[in-house]
Every structure is written in structure tokens, then in C-alpha cells.
Amino acid sequence: MPEGHTLLRLARQLTGAFGGRPVRVSSPQGRFAADAALVDGALCLGAESAGKHLFLELDGDRFIHIHLGLIGKLDVVSGPAPAPVGQVRLRLQNDTAYADLRGATQCDLIGAERRDQIEAQLGADPLRTDADPDRAWARISASKRSIGDLLMDQSVFAGVGNVYRAEILFRHRIHPLRPGRTLRHGQFQAMWLDLVELMEYGVRTGRIDTVRPEHTPEAMGRPPREDDHGGEVYVYRRHGQDCLVCGSRVRTDTLAGRNLFWCARCQPVFRSRAVG
DNA sequence: TCAAGATGATCAG
DNA sequence: TGATCCTCTTGAT
Numbered sequence: 001m002p003e004g005h006t007l008l009r010l011a012r013q014l015t016g017a018f019g020g021r022p023v024r025v026s027s028p029q030g031r032f033a034a035d036a037a038l039v040d041g042a043l044c045l046g047a048e049s050a051g052k053h054l055f056l057e058l059d060g061d062r063f064i065h066i067h068l069g070l071i072g073k074l075d076v077v078s079g080p081a082p083a084p085v086g087q088v089r090l091r092l093q094n095d096t097a098y099a100d101l102r103g104a105t106q107c108d109l110i111g112a113e114r115r116d117q118i119e120a121q122l123g124a125d126p127l128r129t130d131a132d133p134d135r136a137w138a139r140i141s142a143s144k145r146s147i148g149d150l151l152m153d154q155s156v157f158a159g160v161g162n163v164y165r166a167e168i169l170f171r172h173r174i175h176p177l178r179p180g181r182t183l184r185h186g187q188f189q190a191m192w193l194d195l196v197e198l199m200e201y202g203v204r205t206g207r208i209d210t211v212r213p214e215h216t217p218e219a220m221g222r223p224p225r226e227d228d229h230g231g232e233v234y235v236y237r238r239h240g241q242d243c244l245v246c247g248s249r250v251r252t253d254t255l256a257g258r259n260l261f262w263c264a265r266c267q268p269v270f271r272s273r274a275v276g
Numbered sequence: 277t278c279a280a281g282a283t284g285a286t287c288a289g
Numbered sequence: 290t291g292a293t294c295c296t297c298t299t300g301a302t
Binding site for chain 1: 282284285286
């Protein structure tokens with residue numbers, strides 16, 4: 001589930017496991033082998049995330065840049081490393097821990113300049129204290145594009161993925177296809193603060209739980225349910241099921257090739273005043 | 277045993 | 290907008 005909170009957790013795990021010590025770097029699968037040989041045994045200074053990007057910092061201003069994409073996975077495990085299983089693109093290891101990377105969209109060795117360039121292209125990251133939500137609002141308030149589309153645009157919001165998109169729009173009763181420029185500033189501010197809170201919770205717990213206390217299974221007298229994305233949600237991947245709040249059917253559609261989920265009653269279609 | 281689908285991003289047209 | 294890449298899991302046959 002590679003949304004921003006996952007990457008921040010991974011950065012912290014990597015720093016804990018490898019920071020401040022030399023790290024063995026290899027590529028059992030082979031696609032990162034040439035770069036791995038260049039940095040094998042380098043001193044690892046730590047790791048940090050920016051949106052959905054992960055940077056493992058090595059001595060000499062060198063960084064291993066990882067983007068998990070849709071299906072990538074990075075397992076950080078304590079203990080001695082066993083023989084690699086499956087397609088392990090990158091393996092990091094020392095005496096006490098190892099990490100295996102599989103299926104990532106990107107795994108490159110880059111310099112500080114390129115790292116800065118990647119970070120500069122990212123929009124407001126709800127998980128960073130230096131985030132600038134005003135920049136995101138400037139883009140949204142001037143855009144004809146839908147808010148569902150803008151939320152997934154990493155140059156507007158960094159780290160927000162399909163689950164947080166679906167859930168934040170539900171929590172604020174905003175239809176995903178509503179044009180960005182029709183939102184009120186207050187709505188944006190409330191959504192931003194909520195994103196910060198939800199994603200910080202995701203970092204602490206490793207789960208995406210978005211259902212308010214009054215709508216939880218316990219409160220509604222339903223059996224507990226936990227989907228394979230690891231959390232309790234209102235609409236994400238609940239199409240065809242009943243809305244937890246109003247009971248009407250959760251809808252689905254695709255927008256820019258990605259699945260969209262919403263409740264038609266709780267998130268009514270926006271009509272401008274001119275139209276009525 | 278095999279095909280489809282998945283929480284992402286990029287490129288061509 | 291659709292095709293493509295990457296890997297693994299799930300469900301259908």
C-alpha cells in the first residue's frame with residue numbers, strides 16, 4: 001500500500017536498521033547490479049521520504065532513489081539475511097538486518113542535485129512540517145480539473161494516493177468530479193487539516209483508518225471488518241456495498257485510469273449557481 | 277493452471 | 290485516453 005505514510009514508515013525503518021553504519025548493497029535479480037557494485041560497503045547516513053519517493057543517503061552525496069509504483073514492496077527485516085526469494089531487485093544488509101526491494105517502478109543511484117530536483121517537483125506533502133498548502137490551493141482554485149484528479153496529482157499533493165483520495169472526499173462530502181475552482185477556501189483548509197491528521201495516524205499505525213467513531217462497526221452494531229489495505233474505510237473498494245452513513249449503494253467509476261469510489265447521496269454532484 | 281487486478285507513473289498519439 | 294512496465298495475490302476454470 002504505497003501511499004505517503006508507508007514511505008515515511010519505511011524511511012524510518014531503514015534509518016533504524018542501516019543508519020550510521022556501512023551497508024552491503026546487492027541486486028540478486030540483476031537490474032540494479034552495476035549501481036549496487038558502486039556503493040556496496042558505503043556508509044549509510046539514513047533515509048528520508050518525500051511524497052511517494054524514498055531516498056537512502058550514502059556517503060559522498062549519493063542516494064539510492066526508490067519509487068514503489070503500484071506494486072512495489074520493500075521489506076525491512078531484522079536478523080541475518082536468508083537466500084533471496086523471488087525477484088529481489090535490491091538487497092541492503094548488515095550484521096543485524098536486511099531489506100529486500102521487489103517490483104518497484106524506480107530504483108536508481110542519483111546525486112544530491114537530482115534528489116533536490118525530484119523534491120522540487122512535488123506539491124504539498126501533508127506529512128511534512130514545511131509543507132505549503134497555499135501552493136496547492138493556488139493550483140486548485142484556478143483549475144477546471146476535478147478535485148479527484150487534482151488530489152492524485154503529485155505536483156499538487158505529494159503522497160496522497162487512491163485510498164486517501166476516496167476517503168478524504170467522502171469525509172468532506174465532496175463529489176470527486178467537482179471542478180477544483182468551485183471549492184471554497186474553507187473546504188480546502190478543512191480537507192488539508194484532515195489529510196494531515198489521517199496521514200499522521202497512518203504513519204503511527206501503518207493503517208488507513210478513516211471512519212469516524214460514530215460510524216465504526218462497533219457503534220453501528222456491525223461485525224468488525226478489515227480489508228486487505230489494512231484499515232476501516234467509508235468507500236474505498238466498497239463499490240456495490242451500502243454506504244456506512246446513509247445506506248445507499250457506493251458507486252465506482254474510473255478517472256484517468258484509476259478507480260474512483262463515492263457515495264452519490266453523501267457526495268452529491270456539484271451544480272454551479274449559474275446552472276442552478 | 278492461468279488470467280485478472282492492484283494503493284503509480286510515464287509515454288505516445 | 291490507452292498502453293506499458295514491474296510483481297504478487299486472488300479467484301475462476
